[in-house]
Amino acid sequence: MLRRTMAEFDINAGLQHVLKQIELTLQKRSKEIIAPKPLLVAVSKTKPAECIIEAYNAGQRHFGENYVQELVEKSQHPDILSKCPEIKWHLIGHLQSNKINKVLKLPNLHMIQTVDSEKLANSLDAAWSKVQPTPSEPLRVLVQINTSEEDAKSGVDASTAPSLYQHIRTNLKNLQAVGIMTIGAYGFDYSNGPNPDFISLMKVHSSICQANNLPAESVMVSMGMSNDYDRAIEMGSTIVRVGTAIFGYRAAKA
Ligand SMILES: *Cc1c(COP(=O)(O)O)cnc(C)c1O
Numbered sequence: 001m002l003r004r005t006m007a008e009f010d011i012n013a014g015l016q017h018v019l020k021q022i023e024l025t026l027q028k029r030s031k032e033i034i035a036p037k038p039l040l041v042a043v044s045k046t047k048p049a050e051c052i053i054e055a056y057n058a059g060q061r062h063f064g065e066n067y068v069q070e071l072v073e074k075s076q077h078p079d080i081l082s083k084c085p086e087i088k089w090h091l092i093g094h095l096q097s098n099k100i101n102k103v104l105k106l107p108n109l110h111m112i113q114t115v116d117s118e119k120l121a122n123s124l125d126a127a128w129s130k131v132q133p134t135p136s137e138p139l140r141v142l143v144q145i146n147t148s149e150e151d152a153k154s155g156v157d158a159s160t161a162p163s164l165y166q167h168i169r170t171n172l173k174n175l176q177a178v179g180i181m182t183i184g185a186y187g188f189d190y191s192n193g194p195n196p197d198f199i200s201l202m203k204v205h206s207s208i209c210q211a212n213n214l215p216a217e218s219v220m221v222s223m224g225m226s227n228d229y230d231r232a233i234e235m236g237s238t239i240v241r242v243g244t245a246i247f248g249y250r251a252a253k254a
Contacts, residue, residue, distance in 0.1 A: 009247065009248030009249075011051060011054045011055050011058065011247060011248075012054070012055075012058040014245055014246040014247065014248065015042070015055055015058050015059070015060055015246050016058070017245070018040060018229070018242055018245050018246055019040065021229070021230055022037075022038055022040060022229070022230075022233060022240070025230045025233045025234060026038075026233065028234075029233060029234050030234075033235075033236045034215075034216045034217055035216065035217055035221070035236050035237075035238050036217055036238055037238075038224075038229075038233050038237055038238050038239060038240050039062060039220075039238065039239045039240075040060070040062065040240055040242060041062045041063065041064040041092070041222075041239060041240065041241045041242070042055050042060050042062065042063050042064065042242060042243070042246050042247070043063075043064045043065075043066070043092065043225075043241050043242060043243030043246075043247075044063050044064070044065060044074070044243070044247060045064075045065055045066050045067060045070060045243060045250070046070075046250045046251060047247050047250070049074060049077045049079050049080050050079075052074065052080060052084065052087075053079060053080065053083050053084060055246060055247070056083065056084040056087060057083075060246075061086055061087060061088055062088045062090060062110065063087060063088070063089055063090065064089070064090040064091070064092040064113070064241050065089065065090075065091065065092065065093070066091070066092045066093025066094075067093055068091070068093070068095065068096075068099045068103060071089060071091055071103065071106065072102060072103070072106065074089075075087075075089050075106040075107055075108060075109070076106065076107065081107065087108050088108060088110035088111075089106065089108050089109050089110055089111075090110055090111045090112075090113055090241075091103060091109075091111070091112045091113060091114060092113045092114060092181075092241055093114060094114055094116070094154045095112060095114055095115075095120065097119070097120065097123050100120075100123055100124060100127045101127055101131075104124070104127050104128055104131050104139070105131055109139075110140065111139075111140040111141065111142065111178070112124065112139065112140070112141045112142070113141075113142040113144065113181045113222055113239075113241075114142070114144045114154060114155075114181065115141045115142065115143050115144060115164075115168070116143070116144045116146075116154045116155050116156055117156065117164075118167055121141070121164065121167065121168050121172055121175060122172065124139060124141065124172075124174075124175060125168075125172035125173070125174045125175050126174075128174040128175065129174045132174065136174075138173070138174055138175055138176035139174060139175050139176065140176050140178045141168065141175050141176065141177060141178065142177075142178060142179045142181040142222055142239075143156065143161055143164050143165050143168070143177065143179075143180050143181070144156070144180075144181045144182070144183075145157070145158055145161045145180055145181070145182050145200075145201060145204055146158075146182070147182040147184055147196075147197040147200040147201050147204075148182075148183075148184050148185040148196075148197050150185065153183060155182065155183070158200055158201075158203065158204050161180060161204045161207075161208065162204065162207045162208050162211045162212075165177050165180070165208050165211075165212065166208075166211060166212060169212060178219075178220050179219050179220025179221055179222060179238070179239070180201060180204055180205060180208065180219065180220070180221060180222070181221075181222035181223065181239070182197055182198075182200070182201045182222070182223050184197030184198070184201075184223065185197060188228070190228070190231065194231070194235065195228065195231060195232075195235075197223070198223055198224075198231070198232055198235045198237070199235070201221060201223050202221070202235055202236050205219055205221055205236070217238075220238045220239055221236055221237050221238050221239065222237070222238075222239035222240075222241065223235075223237045223239075223240075224237045224240040224241070224242075225240070225241055225242060225243070225244075226242050226243060226244040226245040227244075229241075229242055229245075
């Protein structure tokens, strides 16, 4: 069986390939889509600090983790702290209320992509007011939407997302709503046409822009992973979360 182990996987080559694909996809994207160049978040879950440092040295700055415990360990790892001073961490997994304080204290925390309830937003707002750096800077958040309506997935319903977005914008001064995010159903077969999760998220994007009178390019859209980040960009994604295509296969979580 042909399987590359982590040590053999060329992270720099993986990263350059993804960056090139993003560029190529942007060039052929419909000009009707008004959106900035997508931000690449390298998803480093299950990968050790050396892999993150390797990607950082190849120019990558934004990294995402979906387990709080891994984010806690990696963001405070002495080698990462010393060798990756400009690293920017994104939490892309579910955040339980009892972990908020742990997460908000972490160095180089850039964005929480998974705000999925008013209660969580309120708690984050209160917690950030106590730990935010001076001069004060709001905490960037995305509202996570469960576009595939699977019970096992986190996220608010597409229909309630605009009101949660508005709540954050108007009532929570310590948070900055910068966009929306979906994970979507796994393994969508593209021979069936465009991904319905992406269509659904783009609809929410329009509603939010209209309801809040915001230009399209000011609300970020986080959708697309290794197997479909190009399709997501074609539809208007401005944040892609890519793991496997940069770091190689992950061992199944034990
Ligand atoms: C693991 C993960 C990704 C990246 O998945 P790949 O298929 O390895 O690119 C993106 N987003 C979330 C929320 C994830 O948990």
